[in-house]
Amino acid sequence: xxxxxxxxxxxxxxxxxxxxxxxxxxxxxxxxxxxxQKSELMDYSPVSGCYILRPRSYFIWEEIRTFLDAKIKxxxxxxxxxxxxxxxxxxxxxxDHVEGFAPEVAWVETGGHTKLKERLAIRPTSETIMYxxxxxxIRSHNDLPLRLNQWCNIVRWExxxxxxxxxxxxxxxxxxxxxxxxxxxxxxxAHKIVGFYVDTFKELLAVPLLTxxxxxxxKFAGAEFSLSIEALMPDGKALQAGTSHHxxxxxxxxxxxxxxxxxxxxxxxxxxxxxxxxxxxxxMIMTHSDNKGLVLxxxxxxxxxxxxxxxxxxxxxxxxxxxxxxxxxxxxxGIRVHxxxxxxxSPGFKYNEWELKGxxxxxxxxxxxxxxxxxxMKVRDQDEKSSVLMADLLTAIPKELESMHExxxxxxxxxxxxxxxxxxxxxxxxxxxxxxxxxxxxxCGSSESEIAFKEETGIQSLxxxxxxxxxxxxxxxxxxxxxxxxxxxxxxxx
Amino acid sequence: xxxxxxxxxxxxxxxxxxxxxxxxxxxxxxxxxxxxQKSELMDYSPVSGCYILRPRSYFIWEEIRTFLDAKIKxxxxxxxxxxxxxxxxxxxxxxDHVEGFAPEVAWVETGGHTKLKERLAIRPTSETIMYxxxxxxIRSHNDLPLRLNQWCNIVRWExxxxxxxxxxxxxxxxxxxxxxxxxxxxxxxAHKIVGFYVDTFKELLAVPLLTxxxxxxxKFAGAEFSLSIEALMPDGKALQAGTSHHxxxxxxxxxxxxxxxxxxxxxxxxxxxxxxxxxxxxxMIMTHSDNKGLVLxxxxxxxxxxxxxxxxxxxxxxxxxxxxxxxxxxxxxGIRVHxxxxxxxSPGFKYNEWELKGxxxxxxxxxxxxxxxxxxMKVRDQDEKSSVLMADLLTAIPKELESMHExxxxxxxxxxxxxxxxxxxxxxxxxxxxxxxxxxxxxCGSSESEIAFKEETGIQSLxxxxxxxxxxxxxxxxxxxxxxxxxxxxxxxx
Numbered sequence: 001x002x003x004x005x006x007x008x009x010x011x012x013x014x015x016x017x018x019x020x021x022x023x024x025x026x027x028x029x030x031x032x033x034x035x036x037q038k039s040e041l042m043d044y045s046p047v048s049g050c051y052i053l054r055p056r057s058y059f060i061w062e063e064i065r066t067f068l069d070a071k072i073k074x075x076x077x078x079x080x081x082x083x084x085x086x087x088x089x090x091x092x093x094x095x096d097h098v099e100g101f102a103p104e105v106a107w108v109e110t111g112g113h114t115k116l117k118e119r120l121a122i123r124p125t126s127e128t129i130m131y132x133x134x135x136x137x138i139r140s141h142n143d144l145p146l147r148l149n150q151w152c153n154i155v156r157w158e159x160x161x162x163x164x165x166x167x168x169x170x171x172x173x174x175x176x177x178x179x180x181x182x183x184x185x186x187x188x189x190a191h192k193i194v195g196f197y198v199d200t201f202k203e204l205l206a207v208p209l210l211t212x213x214x215x216x217x218x219k220f221a222g223a224e225f226s227l228s229i230e231a232l233m234p235d236g237k238a239l240q241a242g243t244s245h246h247x248x249x250x251x252x253x254x255x256x257x258x259x260x261x262x263x264x265x266x267x268x269x270x271x272x273x274x275x276x277x278x279x280x281x282x283x284m285i286m287t288h289s290d291n292k293g294l295v296l297x298x299x300x301x302x303x304x305x306x307x308x309x310x311x312x313x314x315x316x317x318x319x320x321x322x323x324x325x326x327x328x329x330x331x332x333x334g335i336r337v338h339x340x341x342x343x344x345x346s347p348g349f350k351y352n353e354w355e356l357k358g359x360x361x362x363x364x365x366x367x368x369x370x371x372x373x374x375x376x377m378k379v380r381d382q383d384e385k386s387s388v389l390m391a392d393l394l395t396a397i398p399k400e401l402e403s404m405h406e407x408x409x410x411x412x413x414x415x416x417x418x419x420x421x422x423x424x425x426x427x428x429x430x431x432x433x434x435x436x437x438x439x440x441x442x443x444c445g446s447s448e449s450e451i452a453f454k455e456e457t458g459i460q461s462l463x464x465x466x467x468x469x470x471x472x473x474x475x476x477x478x479x480x481x482x483x484x485x486x487x488x489x490x491x492x493x494x
Numbered sequence: 495x496x497x498x499x500x501x502x503x504x505x506x507x508x509x510x511x512x513x514x515x516x517x518x519x520x521x522x523x524x525x526x527x528x529x530x531q532k533s534e535l536m537d538y539s540p541v542s543g544c545y546i547l548r549p550r551s552y553f554i555w556e557e558i559r560t561f562l563d564a565k566i567k568x569x570x571x572x573x574x575x576x577x578x579x580x581x582x583x584x585x586x587x588x589x590d591h592v593e594g595f596a597p598e599v600a601w602v603e604t605g606g607h608t609k610l611k612e613r614l615a616i617r618p619t620s621e622t623i624m625y626x627x628x629x630x631x632i633r634s635h636n637d638l639p640l641r642l643n644q645w646c647n648i649v650r651w652e653x654x655x656x657x658x659x660x661x662x663x664x665x666x667x668x669x670x671x672x673x674x675x676x677x678x679x680x681x682x683x684a685h686k687i688v689g690f691y692v693d694t695f696k697e698l699l700a701v702p703l704l705t706x707x708x709x710x711x712x713k714f715a716g717a718e719f720s721l722s723i724e725a726l727m728p729d730g731k732a733l734q735a736g737t738s739h740h741x742x743x744x745x746x747x748x749x750x751x752x753x754x755x756x757x758x759x760x761x762x763x764x765x766x767x768x769x770x771x772x773x774x775x776x777x778m779i780m781t782h783s784d785n786k787g788l789v790l791x792x793x794x795x796x797x798x799x800x801x802x803x804x805x806x807x808x809x810x811x812x813x814x815x816x817x818x819x820x821x822x823x824x825x826x827x828g829i830r831v832h833x834x835x836x837x838x839x840s841p842g843f844k845y846n847e848w849e850l851k852g853x854x855x856x857x858x859x860x861x862x863x864x865x866x867x868x869x870x871m872k873v874r875d876q877d878e879k880s881s882v883l884m885a886d887l888l889t890a891i892p893k894e895l896e897s898m899h900e901x902x903x904x905x906x907x908x909x910x911x912x913x914x915x916x917x918x919x920x921x922x923x924x925x926x927x928x929x930x931x932x933x934x935x936x937x938c939g940s941s942e943s944e945i946a947f948k949e950e951t952g953i954q955s956l957x958x959x960x961x962x963x964x965x966x967x968x969x970x971x972x973x974x975x976x977x978x979x980x981x982x983x984x985x986x987x988x
Contacts, residue, residue: 043627046584047614050577052627055642058574080552083544083664084647090540103606108616110601111651111663120541122602122616133537133546142836148549153578153647157605169605170577342636 028235039294049162049169059302077147085120094254100221104156122155131255147178165282173277179269186270193244193274205284206297206408212463217447224248231283236436237492242276294358298401304336306354310366438491442484444477462489522729533788543656543663553796571641579614588748594715598650616649625749641672659776667771680764687738687768699778700791700902706957711941718742725777730930731986736770788852792895798830800848804860932985936978938971956983
């Protein structure tokens, strides 16, 4: 492949401008920042903490939306849309809840040239505005379960360091808000939703997750308990990628959500709320990408295959015609394909550009390949190129995309599993975290112990894995020395 | 159908509570308000002018989104998401534009407990925030055309009387923002988009539209010209249901959107913006619904068929079992079907309820029907019921849904066409509008004449139909007596 190498050189020359200038290992945060902007996933807006989702990233969100939406609808959830403005008095109706959110609410105080009588919160989450209506709509057991979801934007005026996809002042998410006649139904749903999230992350994003229950300190403001999905990032920090909260009757009591059961007896309802956000994209990007750029799971890659024709003067027209024919064939087969026939850029420049943008498969087509009825195929997560008969491409490509997905998931899962270490003392936990790992520890579960430990070390509880090995009799809490009640994951967290 | 009639009586008794208490003819506005709330399309929120889209209406918006989204994507448009916050200084960058929107902007002035340095507008439309980025992204003719769209929420702090689906302080829409190297490409796209809108309204909502060019006075703030789709409502008022604006180079100059052409010469780009909103739902509801309630076009009805089993004691189990079997068959065939087997409500009550909610087809199944292997079928827009063999239902239902759509469209189109009257004087226009019609007039196009006429009569220009008959030589403007330059539609408008 002399042709390609020749091209590559020129590509390298330009790399300093367009490619990544730091590695994942030497400066993870700078690597991430360069990666997402240079690959054209996002851009900055004039408002700090608010970012632009460009087509390449919004496409991924659309795929997540389509996939998860089908799952929850098949399960009986209905979509709706509630206003984003919440009167201050309404937001304050559930005490724990408002305490949790008030510090980061953006307030509208003026409409046109008129000062509003009561200021309006832009939803930091929609429990309060939705449950105000639920109280009106729910009268009898016939009205239950009520299972609504909305895909919308959310505002939380963060004062910590904002990071695109991870910590934002405005972000997109879905929020499910469901009401049941019994606690059992609600608890069952809360767990089922975690399963849907796990499937979505695995099937679309090739990201393995740690699923479990949050500690009392870390649970949602107003919830009885919170379940979470956590992913491990290459810098050793955990990223909470979604939550499913069982609210018990807390909000039902605050908002007076009551129903008459079959015996005409009035009861407070049981509720859940659950959500994932575009943070899922951040999880995916950080998990898979490398020092050449993005590595996109094929199912969510806006462009799955790029064709780069090698346009030498003596055979330009033939090669271009063959490339166009190939493009049309792949497109007709439902593959998301792009033909990069720009003459202003060298092949090598293009190779670097499309690797930076994470396109799963690159096909190179030169005069000699054409003679042999072949193309060179380069799969994004592999080092070697291979020569493939054109006639085989329509079967080879879907297979390659599928195995790339499998490889990505397996690699991430192996890494996740080997990053969890059992520990039984503060020191062991700190040592594990120092090595970019997560510690599985016997814990008493007290909020005081967690708060003190976090203050001292920056390490916090993540979740208590659903899959709990039995605690040996007499096992002591790694923090307090009191009786441990469960295994819990601890680590640094975003 | 004695059974059904018996049921109906009880239904009638309850109608005073649940059904509509005014007719479309006696009080259109009150009829609309009752209709959309009682049919559970929407509900009020605690914030005036902000409404809740319940699942039955949000479903319709999702169908519109899916349909139109596929059309624009196939045409090369890409989806994205821009932040909803626009710094005040940025909003002010295009002069006409800010003048048009400033009176109705909602402002965020506080984040958490901190006063913001610069107040932030919540997007009343996204030209300014998007074009600020476009100026950075567009460098060369290789970057054009750039055709982005977003589905999002919009805030316009209206001080006029708000109406659900029609005039709202927060609403959902899509906004396309496209950039081209040449005026021709831009103008062509502006017209093509109108075609997409017309298809969407026709194919999904069964609503015929008047397409044409807005007057200078009525065009978008900052546009060179605006194209619009207008629908005629039963109260004789026109409803502007969508717009497609050609912005010329106005915004390109304000935001410095320049590109180098093939000869390395720098040029300002040409732009369009275009959108439809959930106002499309209002258009559809007003067009088709009647004094029994909603009439939903079958393609967007969340429930297309409702099965009401007639549960008499002596044959309850057999009938219920047959209804469940029928439900499963229809569902498996991809029909959106609901089985209403509540025993707490009489059949007649249910008939009224589902007519109110606009379900296109009702199937009634009683013991005698079951004996004959038949069901009674009632189509929402028809007076008569018919008896159909169960074995024929899987072919009969899709056919009925299709012909119902056709009937609805034809009826609305006939009504629209017969409501347009030619006029050549102020008096004739006023007389036409008095009869709930729209006037087609020869007009000089001057803003002054339009402003004066509107002030005097409340009648305004709608659009100049694309399909223009030639003006006979010497035709005079119906307002000024000057030379008329085109045919234009005038009427009252929402």
